[in-house]
Amino acid sequence: MNQYFLLRKSLAEGGLDFLFKTPFDEDVESLIYYGKVDENDYISWRPVEKKEIYDFSSLEEKLGIRMHVSVIEYFNSYWFADLDGFITDHYIKLESVQQTTDIESYFNLLVGYKHNHDNKLEHIPIGIEGNGLIVVVDNQNGLVKLEDFERKSFEVISEGIKQLIVTLRLQK
Incomplete structure (x- = not known):
């Protein structure tokens, strides 16, 4: 992820400063925010390496699964x-990880996904594609796929999350 954020920073310094702007949310602790809110209610942000680790064991127990590592x-x-970009012809936006985004809100997302998939979590949602497809991780092998829920189909787009992130292009 460090490589991705360095690329994002390089492009931002080259004139694409919107890459490190996000809508200001007063409920988000200011650890990632810096500077002042602009006239459009956006604020600059920076990635911060986590020191606090989420324990997923209670979430996994409630869902009755082991999540892919x-x-x-x-x-x-x-x-x-923000963590987004293009892979092939697809615009991908992955889940943000902010201090107020706790494990319970992600749990609720997983419960809804499980409910819509015959009470199974064979895939774990981690984002959205520009045309409404769901970005999921195969819970058995870690492959990243695009899910077309209506067609009940999957397209593999990456060997894993790390590979997806280093493959993302920030410009089309």
Whole structure:
């Protein structure tokens, strides 16, 4: 993820400063925010390596699953507002990890996903694609896929979360 954030920073310094701007949310602790809120209610942010680790064991117990280790590593790496980009022709936006985004809100997302998938969590949602497809991680092998819920189909887009992140392009 560090490589991704360095690329994002380089592009931001080259004139694409919106890459480190996010809508200001007064409920988010200011650890990732810096500077002042602008006239459009946006504020600058920076990724911060996490020192506080989420314990997923109670969430896994409630859901009756073991989550793929890559999902747990993703949520325990950095605090950040945005992680997005392009892979092939798809715009991907992954879940942000902010201090107020706690494990319970992610649990609620997983419960809803499980409910819509015959009470199974064979895949773990981690983001959204620009046309409404769901970015999921195969809970058995860690492959990252795009899920078309209506067609009940999956397209593999990466060997794993790490590979996806280093492959993302920030410009089309």
